[in-house]
Structure formats: C-alpha cells, structure tokens
Amino acid sequence: MGRLWQIFQTVLGIIFRHPITGTTIIPILPNGQIVLVRRFDTGQWGLPGGIIDWGEDVSTAAHRELKEETGLTLIKIRRLVGVYSAPDRDPRIHSISILIEADVEGRFEVQDTLEVTEIKAFSLDELPLGNLSHDHEQQLTDYLQGTTVLA
Known part of the structure; x- marks a missing residue:
C-alpha cells in the first residue's frame, strides 16, 4: 500500500506541479x-x-487552436519566434508557450465563444500595443524585431 501511495503522489506531482505547454x-x-x-x-x-x-x-x-479561435486555416508555419516560460507569463497557471509565425487564410468566425469575443486584423502600425493579454506584448515585440527568443 505504501508503494501505491508513493506512485499516486508522484503522478499528482507530475500533473499539478509542472508547467502546461501551449502554442x-x-x-x-x-x-x-x-x-x-x-x-x-x-x-x-x-x-x-x-x-x-x-x-x-x-x-x-x-492548426486546431487557430481554427477554434478565429475560423482561419493555417497554411504554412513560417518560423519559430520563441519559447516563453516565465512562471508569471500567464496569470492563471505556469505555462510554457511556443510562439510561431504562420501564413493563414479564410473567413473570421469565432468558434470558441467561451474564450474569444472578437477577431480583428491589424496592420503593423495599427497593432494595439500597450495593453495586450498575458505576455503577448513581449511576444509581438520580439516578433517585430525579428528575434528568436528563449525566455
């Protein structure tokens, strides 16, 4: 029974004490x-x-997340922009985000209405920098500067 409890604690530790990975x-x-x-x-x-x-x-x-949140189709991944892992980058949980740049096409359609209320395309000089969610300000800044980041 002691060994089973150890395994159970280890599994719980793996599930709840490690960052969640996303893109x-x-x-x-x-x-x-x-x-x-x-x-x-x-x-x-x-x-x-x-x-x-x-x-x-x-x-x-x-591909899936883009379709769920925007209705758009991911055509081609251009490049890896960076990996963001600071424990405070997402106020909800410790998460690691792999940031990619991608060519997309299609029509805007919010499919995940629990997460997204609106979709909009911005030219580079219209980006709403200054009040973006999570660490997306940093992610977009790194992208615009052409850097590849491990943060």
Whole structure:
C-alpha cells in the first residue's frame, strides 16, 4: 500500500506541479495584416493559441487552436519566434508557450465563444500595443524585431 501511495503522489506531482505547454500563433493574412482575438476573460486583445492536447504535436495544436479561435486555416508555419516560460507569463497557471509565425487564410468566425469575443486584423502600425493579454506584448515585440527568443 505504501508503494501505491508513493506512485499516486508522484503522478499528482507530475500533473499539478509542472508547467502546461501551449502554442501561440502570429497569424499573417495574405495582405500582411496580423490577426488578434479579443479575450472573453479580460477583454484584452491577444494572439490566438492554447494548450497542446494529449497526443498532439505543436503544429497540430496550432492548426486546431487557430481554427477554434478565429475560423482561419493555417497554411504554412513560417518560423519559430520563441519559447516563453516565465512562471508569471500567464496569470492563471505556469505555462510554457511556443510562439510561431504562420501564413493563414479564410473567413473570421469565432468558434470558441467561451474564450474569444472578437477577431480583428491589424496592420503593423495599427497593432494595439500597450495593453495586450498575458505576455503577448513581449511576444509581438520580439516578433517585430525579428528575434528568436528563449525566455
């Protein structure tokens, strides 16, 4: 019985004491605009993305999350922009976000109405910098500067 309890505690520790991994997407429309979503929980603009489900790889999760939050189709991943792992980057949980830049197309359609209230495309000079959700301000700044970041 003692060994079983040890295994149970180990499994709980793995589940609840390790960061959650997700992906965030910088969606680029054919006209060069960047797509952001307005979050339901904070009312702030942010990049689409979310948690990688069990059995998914990063690319599959990015395709799924983009479709759920924007209705858009991910055509091509351009590059890895960075990996963001600061414990306070997400106010809800300790999460690690893998940020990618991607070519996207399609029509805007919020499919996940529990997370997203609005979708909008912004030109580079119209981006609502200054009050983005989570650490998306830093992520977009790093992207715009052309850097690849491990933070």
